[in-house]
Amino acid sequence: MKHSYCPHVLGRPGRAILGSLLAIWLVCLFWPVEATAKSPTKNLPNIVFILVDDHRWDFLSGVGHPFVQTPSLDRLADEGILFSNAFVTTSLCTPSRASFLTGQYAHTHGVQNNLTPWRNENVTFLELLKKAGYDTAFIGKWHMPGRLPDLRGVDRFITFTVQAGQGRYWKCPLIVDGVDVPARKPYITEDLTDYALEYLGQERDGPFCLYLSYKAVHHEWRPPPDLVDLYEDVEPDLPKEADSWVTTTRGFIFVGTFGKLEHHFMNYARCVVSVDRQVGRVLDKLDELGLADDTMVVYAGDNGYFWGEHRLVDKRWPYEESIRIPWIVRYPGIIPDPGRRAGQMVLNIDLAPTLMESAGVEVPASMEGRSFLPVLRSRDAPGREAWLYEYFKDFPYNVPAHAAVRTDKHIYIEYEGRRPSELYDLLKDPRQKENLMGAPEGDRLQPELKKRLEALKRGEGL
Amino acid sequence: MEGQSFVRRVVTPALTLLIVMAASAILYDQAWRIGNDTVHQLTAYIAGLVLFASIGYGPLYVYPKAFFRGASLGERVLASLVTPVAWNLKEMARVSEVFTWGESLYYGLNPIFLLCLSGTAVHMGLCEMACRWVRNRRASEPVRVVTPASIIAVLVGLAGAGLFMAWDMGVHWFYIYQEGYKALFT
Numbered sequence: 001m002k003h004s005y006c007p008h009v010l011g012r013p014g015r016a017i018l019g020s021l022l023a024i025w026l027v028c029l030f031w032p033v034e035a036t037a038k039s040p041t042k043n044l045p046n047i048v049f050i051l052v053d054d055h056r057w058d059f060l061s062g063v064g065h066p067f068v069q070t071p072s073l074d075r076l077a078d079e080g081i082l083f084s085n086a087f088v089t090t091s092l093c094t095p096s097r098a099s100f101l102t103g104q105y106a107h108t109h110g111v112q113n114n115l116t117p118w119r120n121e122n123v124t125f126l127e128l129l130k131k132a133g134y135d136t137a138f139i140g141k142w143h144m145p146g147r148l149p150d151l152r153g154v155d156r157f158i159t160f161t162v163q164a165g166q167g168r169y170w171k172c173p174l175i176v177d178g179v180d181v182p183a184r185k186p187y188i189t190e191d192l193t194d195y196a197l198e199y200l201g202q203e204r205d206g207p208f209c210l211y212l213s214y215k216a217v218h219h220e221w222r223p224p225p226d227l228v229d230l231y232e233d234v235e236p237d238l239p240k241e242a243d244s245w246v247t248t249t250r251g252f253i254f255v256g257t258f259g260k261l262e263h264h265f266m267n268y269a270r271c272v273v274s275v276d277r278q279v280g281r282v283l284d285k286l287d288e289l290g291l292a293d294d295t296m297v298v299y300a301g302d303n304g305y306f307w308g309e310h311r312l313v314d315k316r317w318p319y320e321e322s323i324r325i326p327w328i329v330r331y332p333g334i335i336p337d338p339g340r341r342a343g344q345m346v347l348n349i350d351l352a353p354t355l356m357e358s359a360g361v362e363v364p365a366s367m368e369g370r371s372f373l374p375v376l377r378s379r380d381a382p383g384r385e386a387w388l389y390e391y392f393k394d395f396p397y398n399v400p401a402h403a404a405v406r407t408d409k410h411i412y413i414e415y416e417g418r419r420p421s422e423l424y425d426l427l428k429d430p431r432q433k434e435n436l437m438g439a440p441e442g443d444r445l446q447p448e449l450k451k452r453l454e455a456l457k458r459g460e461g462l
Numbered sequence: 463m464e465g466q467s468f469v470r471r472v473v474t475p476a477l478t479l480l481i482v483m484a485a486s487a488i489l490y491d492q493a494w495r496i497g498n499d500t501v502h503q504l505t506a507y508i509a510g511l512v513l514f515a516s517i518g519y520g521p522l523y524v525y526p527k528a529f530f531r532g533a534s535l536g537e538r539v540l541a542s543l544v545t546p547v548a549w550n551l552k553e554m555a556r557v558s559e560v561f562t563w564g565e566s567l568y569y570g571l572n573p574i575f576l577l578c579l580s581g582t583a584v585h586m587g588l589c590e591m592a593c594r595w596v597r598n599r600r601a602s603e604p605v606r607v608v609t610p611a612s613i614i615a616v617l618v619g620l621a622g623a624g625l626f627m628a629w630d631m632g633v634h635w636f637y638i639y640q641e642g643y644k645a646l647f648t
Contacts (some may be wrong), residue, residue, distance in 0.1 A: 163634075395640070
């Protein structure tokens, strides 16, 4: 008799064993893909937040920059939403970073300038996400004055403290979970991305939140070797009021701009391209791991940058080049119309409450921003009408402390000290050339805007 | 060469450079008002260049002038320092819009000014040796070209330049300067 191995010729115990083996095999086949590294629990999204230093809103090919090409960021915008009216509430690295983390204004979280230390009692969105079951990582620039904190709720903390936390473009030593380590890759943007990719690739049971914060594109604007000649034949399109020496006069030299404006401008553009490359690596990794559909990716700059506009370099001042930031969100499954450009005004303080809502965590009353999740879901969701901008004195940069109210049409600015107030019609005068204070239109508009500013300063209507 | 008045020995060369610095600063600051872009850019570029040279390299003009008009060592140093110090005082007055008087005074010790003083020391040391070398070619009684004072000036100036600027492009000293600010004012 010829024996067959068909199940039906086996007895009941044999079929049971074979069935069990088949079930185990099927589980083994799909388990690693569906339940360890790649599947958030309870339908919570994974979160990747990428923060870039001093990246100005219009240095993206997707918004029409005349020569900078950023294909990865354009891809992110095409697959998500680009917010064309995104701002920071304080245009300075340290306060802005603290605002992203806490969802609070600088006057609340206390990190008011580059000299005031981080308060350990501040609650970050990473801490709250950890409590909600997330695996969390902070990789990159921390840059808050004072000692490096023992960040609550952060499972992996990779940062640097050299040059007062600014880091170096080349061979930047890192601190990995409290241990000093030398750079693994010579160029810091690539080195940090490598750590981020390793983190993304780790097996885990629950969702994760990655905070990836680059040193680029802050000064000294050192592009990687293969990009140093990029756009060599391009004539930089600097504003008419600028000149080569703007970088060296009126104290701007303190922001590390010794040398010609044109030279730094082009290296800044090259550094933007270098960041775009690394963002591309992150997106590719998410694709490779099958995580893209379960992951909310947010890209933002911590403030804008002047390249000669108003005869200024650096940031701080309450003009559009300084307070506007690039802000792109990709969130598959939530955004019904990817590729949209959202015009609603969003702020850096909105990130934390948005992440809370996405993770199903109640937004703490201490957060002063508001979730922009409704805007992701619907193009018709209402945006805010006005918001408070604030800047605090920061030695030795000669920018007076000021507060401003920014509406969708106007900005009204009050300075401390001798400098007079300013009011601009942003629709008629987007480059803010004509101060309306003292003009009939300014006299008409100023009382209402001042009232609004005072209310915002009191915390009303934030 | 000897016997010229204090005005000719010290005031005239120092004042000449000071006027050049002030004029180029005003021209630079106002150049943006010029309607024609090309003229504006050209004016701003030249004015900026002259302004930078007058502050950073002024002693190369002032020191030899004072030397050959019979100024003493102290007078030569004084004349060379007039323009950088005046520029720094102007900067301190400018930032007093934002900072308290105490902070503005501390601003006067900023690394850029210290770098400028270091450069001035180097230039004075080099000029001293160059002037002595020229005088030797003209005078019957030779003098020492290389003196301890000029060597010390060059070395101190180079050390200052290294500390304030060359040490990681000035970043380290800048943060030390900021720590000083925090200790004094916060």
